Amino acid sequence: MSIWFQQFSIDEVRSLQRDTMDVHLGIEFVRIGPDHLEARMPVDKRTMQPHGILHGGASVALAETLGSVGGSMVVDLARYLVVGQEINANHLRPAREGHVHGHARPIHLGRRSQVWAIEIVDDGQRLVCVSRLTLAVIERLPR
Numbered sequence: 001m002s003i004w005f006q007q008f009s010i011d012e013v014r015s016l017q018r019d020t021m022d023v024h025l026g027i028e029f030v031r032i033g034p035d036h037l038e039a040r041m042p043v044d045k046r047t048m049q050p051h052g053i054l055h056g057g058a059s060v061a062l063a064e065t066l067g068s069v070g071g072s073m074v075v076d077l078a079r080y081l082v083v084g085q086e087i088n089a090n091h092l093r094p095a096r097e098g099h100v101h102g103h104a105r106p107i108h109l110g111r112r113s114q115v116w117a118i119e120i121v122d123d124g125q126r127l128v129c130v131s132r133l134t135l136a137v138i139e140r141l142p143r
Helices: 010-015 021-025 056-074
Strands: 028-032 037-042 080-091 099-109 113-122 127-139
Touching (some): 010 028, 021 056, 037 056, 056 099, 056 113, 056 127, 099 127
Antiparallel strands (some): 037 099, 099 113
């Protein structure tokens, strides 16, 4: 059973990225499952630290992007929006090349808050980072 408020295509999700930090970092959504979302990000000059490894902040940006987009897909966007409240990340191993791949799945989907678990692996499927994101679900104000 799907958790999404409506069915979204990958192209629709990608259109949400237009003119955002996601594009600058090369984040690309690749799969929408019935209860999860997947994206990848290159390990290159945009996402590396001076020591030649993936910057921890880039991993956190990938995690927050996945969770926030997933959170938005669960609510009626005409009535609500989701915003990040808290994120944590444990960086477990360096990534030096290729891509990292993020997988986000909700832990809690409430009326006013959501909690998402995000795992990031390298091309060899080795765990690079685990993250947990808390989102607030807020009503859109009339304009």
